[in-house]
Amino acid sequence: MARYRVLLVSTLGVLAVAVQTEICADLRVMGAVPDVAVLSVVAVAISLGPGPAVFYGFGVGLGVDAYSTMPLGLGALSYAIVGYGAALGYAGFLRASRWIPIALGGLGTVASAATFALAGVLVGQDQLLPTHTLAVVVAAGALG
Numbered sequence: 001m002a003r004y005r006v007l008l009v010s011t012l013g014v015l016a017v018a019v020q021t022e023i024c025a026d027l028r029v030m031g032a033v034p035d036v037a038v039l040s041v042v043a044v045a046i047s048l049g050p051g052p053a054v055f056y057g058f059g060v061g062l063g064v065d066a067y068s069t070m071p072l073g074l075g076a077l078s079y080a081i082v083g084y085g086a087a088l089g090y091a092g093f094l095r096a097s098r099w100i101p102i103a104l105g106g107l108g109t110v111a112s113a114a115t116f117a118l119a120g121v122l123v124g125q126d127q128l129l130p131t132h133t134l135a136v137v138v139a140a141g142a143l144g
Contacts, residue, residue, distance in 0.1 A: 013056060020036045
């Protein structure tokens, strides 16, 4: 059974990267792109827990980074952090309601964009520093 789960999650990761880079890359709202890859990371975090979510987030982040002009690893770092945080956040609720996964998806999108911008500034990507970045983070959260 575990072999099929690995195959299923790997297929989901490849599909998330393909949809994110090929379809969602052209959809922009206030400068933000809908982040399907982060939503898939949150879904894996909710269903499988923190360990698989970190590996899945790192792999999907590397896949998205391969199509990006930013330094390789920024997306992988932010997606791995979001996967771990979403899994721990979901596990912290004793009685999970229907709104918790939706809220975690929105918070995960905001956290991913903010972590990406912060890590990018730390490694010398100064174009992520303007105040427009804050508007993009908020718009990404609304789309997520």
